[in-house]
Amino acid sequence: GSLTASAGLAELGGFLGRSMAGRVRLEAKLSSDGQSQDVNARLEASGVAAGGIRVSRAALDASVRDALRAPRGEAGLAVTGASAGDASVESLSFKARGSGREAAFDLAAKGAFQGPFRASAEGAFAPARGGGRLTLASLKADVRGVDISLARPATAVFEPGGLSLYGFVLSVGGGSVTASGAMKPSRVDFSADVATLPLAVLGKFGLPPLTGTASAGLGVTGAPSRPRVSATLGLEGVKAAALEGRDVPAMELKGTARLEGGRLEADCSVSAGPDAAFRASAAIPARLSLSPFDFAVPRDAALEGVLSGSVDLARAAALSGDEALSLRGVLKADFTASGRLSSPALSGGAALDGGEAAYVSTGTRLRDISLDVMASGGEVSIKRLSARDMGGGSLSVTGKADLAPEHGILFWAQVVADRLTPVRMDLATATVSAKVDASGGARGARVAGSVHVGPVEVNLPDRIPAEATPIQVTRINAPGGSAPEAPAPSAPYPVELDVAVDFPGRIFIRGLGLDSVWAGNLHAKGLARKPVIDGAV
Template sequence: MEFQHILPATVAAKAEVKSDSLQIDVSLDGIAEKTMKASFKIPVIFSLSPFAFSLLPDARVKGQLAAKINLALIQMLLQMEDQSIEGYVTVDLGLAGTTDAPEITGFARIEKAAYENVRSGTILKDIHVLMKANGRKMVLEEARATDGEDGIISAEGWLDLLFTKESPFQLDVNLDKATLLRQDNLTASMGGHITLSGSLNDVVSRGRLVVGTSEIRIPDRFTPKITELEVVEINLPNNEMHRQKLAPVSTAQRLSLNLEVELPGRVFVRGRGLDSEWKGTLHVKGSLQNPAIRGDMSVIRGNVNLFGKRFALIKGELAFNGTVPSSMSLDVTAENRRTDMTTRVHISGDLSSPRVTLESDPPLPSDEVLSHLLFRRSTTRITPLQAFQLARAIKALTGGGVNALDFMEYTRKLLGVDQLAVVQSEESAGDTSVIIGKNLGEDIYIKAEKGVGSSKDKVSAEFEITPNIILDSEVGKDAQGGIGLNWKWDY
């Protein structure tokens, strides 16, 4: 036989039937480092005249399985087209007991294996697994892997060997700063504990996860939906046609979710000029095929950069109302204050296609708000070049333009900081400052501001004493500074 991406294999099988037993011997060469060998002796009732073939009740059974199997074979059998597995599993199992109560002894071990899921960006490396069979129970004594970086995933559990889909089991999984999602618009690391239990036919997951440093990105441009066309291939070899007709294997008929997800902070939402940090609580329910995420996240700090102007976030909420990402909605209000005008920008709607609106105090039409914001003058007094810039700004505001802040985003990542912004003074048109902010742990935020062509240099720090009490301190270039205590209450 021959499988895709797997070397040709040679199978030798022998079966001997007697009046009271069936002896089966199988060997398999070519797909592993060692020959796979299996031997079973099963008590049966066998007769040709009259014909009869059945298992003897409560009779002794005997068997042995020894193999070192390429995990790529499992990938092929389960048709894991968007996933890959590397490594080998060593199996040495024995069968004893009776036909009514069989017992299994021995072990299965995986060493230095790797797994990757292209769709979710999940990467597992240095996978080590040790399972031992002890009669009527299979025990997972050790399971450990890294996320390809510093994160660690470990597990332990057990499975009752009832040889049916109703066999009860339990699997306890622990995560320690593990990054399991690496998608274009979502990267998340997490710690915590998850328990999977139930039967092989009906799995229930429960647990609590604490999300570490994570990033949700709002794309600068959104790819339009492309209609999927049904493709019919002709003149395929028979084995290819047979492989395409095979149905995917389901790991469980049902997997129910009941997870609590805590986000204490350091969850960054960025893109389309938004640079912000959030916290919140989410509840994940539903099934593995159709998960439902509900809850909300509120802004801790942040700003929105639009057309070279910095807007401070004064309100922000990211709501999860079911299916992700289609049901995620954004509701952010940011403010830019000047001596002559206060401008507010409101970003709301679905995360995939947010709406951006402008308002001002004193009230002005949207185009006038932009004109005053960009050029400090009315649309009737701007130059032709400024009118062209204004038109491009309006187009970018409605989602049709190109984000001009890619360089700032690249520089922020290169420096390894959480905030990077260039701010122009509203009091003096010639004063410009560069602001860099960094979280030091979960409760301390440091911000440095450097004036360009001025002496406006200062360093400030925020220390969160409690979720409602924040200690602020600031010191300038002349060593003068201040300290303050802020109290807030969300209701």
């Protein structure tokens, strides 16, 4: 016999109390030759919209022969024009054929999710009591212009309480990812490696554009309730993509971690040539269980840690890629951490003497830069951060931070500027004196003080320089237009202001027929994200 049915989803949505749209249609036919029972069915859907999911058209076909004794047959799913949130599927095709002993399948999809993608795969699945064997014969994909392919067939075996993986080798954008091993109730033995993965590939997925390669490894062995874990990470030839071809040293990173016998140890080194190298190591008690999964670090765990190294600031300026920035001096650091996680004890410090800094774009020049940072117990203090400009002005910063975890990080800092000239160029020269205090913690901060501006001289050019960069203007409220949808705001860090700014008649703006003197005083109060400003100009 046969069965045909159709329904509108709007009516079903009304019954369920949900907004739904579209139609579905079902056709089914049962037939028998006296010895075997055959089933053919087709389910179609069109114009479907429900719960943020939209499907222009979908069809599911199934054909089963000898359904009651030795079922075998084929099934296929075809979808066009589907979307959910930021993801869209232009086309999707899935086909399966076989019997109860083994079924072969193939998949093809094309769409977009934060960038275009295309993928295809072929394989087979053989069911068994409590699991089965999945063989992936081929896999090819193009995700945001990155080629991904399976180097050779891979197999996964599912068993009661266990999983085994064989021969998984994936080529990703010129690098490779391999994995193999088994996890069973009594033992786990698994390894995975990433080799020479170009960092440019990661840039296509939202990371900063970098050159260089990444390698990594992971090994897990032993009883699932207390496994031994080792991991490695290496980055070589790392540069910002904008610095490629320039005489800038590449960065390298080497890291290792090991968890065994209830102890987690980690070591990491970063360098950019012989004049910039830092090393950090740490060790704490830790427990890991894979079955059931649990990872815990005791709150009163003993802590061991070291951070040491030095960097030539000229090398750091080169690594920034900003040709307008110039730095001189050597920053040295040596810190040690001990005690317990609940009450860490720090010692050591960082120092810089005779440093210099210049920024050509603003005419900023600082000399005699000194830094003295000390750590003792749970407190880190900036004993001195000072600098002088070329006109005799000065800048100094002092402060401290309490790192005791029981009440969160608390900090205090004071910035004092005395006739400092941070801007000195033909277009403008500005001098500032200030005394500002900042204090707070994890829940918010308060900034209070006074700023005295002047003298300031602004010389407007008679014409716009040829090298000036045009500014693109987007009119969001133009007639006939629409404002772009604003992203959902995140809760900002609350900063309370109480800052007075005065400029008593010492701001001069000249040029383009203008010769003016500006004076006034302002007082900013309230939260920084929505300040209340009183005063007059």
